[in-house]
Amino acid sequence: MHLKKELLELTGKYVPYMIETRRYLHQHPEVSYKEFETTKFIKAELDKLEISYDSPLETGCVGIIEGAIESEKVIALRADIDALAMSEEGDAKSTFFSKNEGAAHCCGHDAHTANLLGVAKILSELKEHISGKVLLIFQPGEEKLPGGGRLLCETEYLQKHNVNAIYGLHTDPSQSPGKIATKSGPLMGSPDEFEVEIFGKGGHAARPHEAIDPIVMASQFITSAQTIVSRSVDPTDAAVVTIGKIEGGTAHNIIPESVRMLGTVRTLSKSTADTIAERLEAILKGICEGAGGSYSFTFNRGYPVVNNTVEETAQILTSMKALFGEESATELEKPIMAGEDFAFYQEHFPGAFFFAGSGAPESDSQYVWHHPKYNVDDRFFEYAAPLMASLVVDKK
Ligand SMILES: [Zn+2]
Ligand SMILES: [Zn+2]
Structure with missing residues (x-):
C-alpha cells in the first residue's frame, strides 16, 4: 500500500462532506429510473470538481477522472443512486427524514452515492498518483428490473472504455463500521x-x-x-x-x-x-x-449471480487490511441469496463487490435492508471512502 497517510488525511478532510451529502440525499429520495433531481445534484457536484461526465442513460451519469500517469488502465467504481418505493418510519422531525412521500432511502444507496462523491474529491487531489482513467458510475435503478446495471451494459458505454476492473460495495447493517466482508466466486444469488x-x-x-x-x-x-x-x-x-x-x-x-x-x-x-x-x-x-x-x-429472469473474480477480491481484502489492519477484512465462507444488479457488470469485466459495515446500536442502524427504519452509521464513510480510493491507487 502506498499513499496510506495521504488517503487517511483526505478522508478526514471529506468525511463531513459525505455525511452532509448523504443526509441531503436521504431527504430527497427518488425511486428507480426517476432519479432526475439526484442526477442533477451529482452532476453539479462533479462540475465543482471539474470532473467531466457522460450520460449514457436517462438518469445517473458516469464521471471520468483522468490520471496524470499515462496508461491504458481503466478502473470503474460503481454506486447505485435509487431509493425504494416505500415510506420511511422514524422521527419525522429529524434533520434528514425523507421529504418525498412514498420514496425512502432504506437500502443505503444514499450513502453509496455520497461515498462515491467523497471518493471523487479524494482522487481529484491524488491525480498525480493515478495511472490511466477512473470511471465513477452513478447507476440508476438497482432496485427494479431490468436493473440499471443491465441497461448501462447494453449501451456498451463501458465496453468502449475497455474497463480493466470494476468495484462496488453495499452498506452492511450486520457489521460495524470499520469492517468489510467479501469472497471470491459467488457472493450473492x-x-x-x-x-x-x-x-x-x-x-x-x-x-x-x-x-x-x-x-x-x-x-x-x-x-x-x-x-x-x-x-x-x-x-x-x-x-x-x-x-x-x-x-x-x-x-x-x-x-x-x-x-x-x-x-x-x-x-x-x-x-x-x-x-x-x-x-x-x-x-x-x-x-x-x-x-x-x-x-x-x-x-x-432476475439479476445474474454476483460472481467475484479472484484477483479483484484479493485486491479489496489486501487494500482494506493495509489501511485498517488484519482484523478489518473478512473472507466470507458462504454466499448470501439476496440479489444485486452489480452482477451484470461482472458478465463483461473482472470485478468484485463487497459489504462495508454500517450498523451500530448507538446510531440505531442495525435494521435489515429495506426496513422502514433503515439507517447508516456516519462512520461508514471513514472506511468505505479510503478503501474505494485505494482500490484505484493500489491496483497494479
Ligand atoms: Zn435494496
Ligand atoms: Zn441496495
Missing part, C-alpha cells in the same frame, strides 16, 4: 420470479366428479415443486424454491375455476436456474394434464 395459474372447471363442492378441481392440482404442484431442489439439483449446489403467494376460491362449498401462485427461485448459477424453471413447468404440465386441467406459467 440470482433471484428469479415465477407466476403460475392453474385452470380447472368450477362446480359444486359435493359433486367433484363433475368439476376439475384446481385446488387439488395446486396442492400437488406445491408439494412436487419441493422435490426439485432435493431430486433435480446437484446436492453440492445451493438453490431455493419458495411459493410465497397462493390465491383461489371464494367459499367452503364451491370448487373454483382457477388458482394463482407467485414464487421465487434463488440459485448460484444460471444452469441451476434453467433446470429449476424447466422442472417447474414439467411438473405443472404433468399434474394439469393428468387431471384434465390447464395452466399458464411465466418465469421472469
Whole structure:
C-alpha cells in the first residue's frame, strides 16, 4: 500500500462532506429510473470538481477522472443512486427524514452515492498518483428490473472504455463500521420470479366428479415443486424454491375455476436456474394434464449471480487490511441469496463487490435492508471512502 497517510488525511478532510451529502440525499429520495433531481445534484457536484461526465442513460451519469500517469488502465467504481418505493418510519422531525412521500432511502444507496462523491474529491487531489482513467458510475435503478446495471451494459458505454476492473460495495447493517466482508466466486444469488395459474372447471363442492378441481392440482404442484431442489439439483449446489403467494376460491362449498401462485427461485448459477424453471413447468404440465386441467406459467429472469473474480477480491481484502489492519477484512465462507444488479457488470469485466459495515446500536442502524427504519452509521464513510480510493491507487 502506498499513499496510506495521504488517503487517511483526505478522508478526514471529506468525511463531513459525505455525511452532509448523504443526509441531503436521504431527504430527497427518488425511486428507480426517476432519479432526475439526484442526477442533477451529482452532476453539479462533479462540475465543482471539474470532473467531466457522460450520460449514457436517462438518469445517473458516469464521471471520468483522468490520471496524470499515462496508461491504458481503466478502473470503474460503481454506486447505485435509487431509493425504494416505500415510506420511511422514524422521527419525522429529524434533520434528514425523507421529504418525498412514498420514496425512502432504506437500502443505503444514499450513502453509496455520497461515498462515491467523497471518493471523487479524494482522487481529484491524488491525480498525480493515478495511472490511466477512473470511471465513477452513478447507476440508476438497482432496485427494479431490468436493473440499471443491465441497461448501462447494453449501451456498451463501458465496453468502449475497455474497463480493466470494476468495484462496488453495499452498506452492511450486520457489521460495524470499520469492517468489510467479501469472497471470491459467488457472493450473492440470482433471484428469479415465477407466476403460475392453474385452470380447472368450477362446480359444486359435493359433486367433484363433475368439476376439475384446481385446488387439488395446486396442492400437488406445491408439494412436487419441493422435490426439485432435493431430486433435480446437484446436492453440492445451493438453490431455493419458495411459493410465497397462493390465491383461489371464494367459499367452503364451491370448487373454483382457477388458482394463482407467485414464487421465487434463488440459485448460484444460471444452469441451476434453467433446470429449476424447466422442472417447474414439467411438473405443472404433468399434474394439469393428468387431471384434465390447464395452466399458464411465466418465469421472469432476475439479476445474474454476483460472481467475484479472484484477483479483484484479493485486491479489496489486501487494500482494506493495509489501511485498517488484519482484523478489518473478512473472507466470507458462504454466499448470501439476496440479489444485486452489480452482477451484470461482472458478465463483461473482472470485478468484485463487497459489504462495508454500517450498523451500530448507538446510531440505531442495525435494521435489515429495506426496513422502514433503515439507517447508516456516519462512520461508514471513514472506511468505505479510503478503501474505494485505494482500490484505484493500489491496483497494479
Ligand atoms: Zn435494496
Ligand atoms: Zn441496495
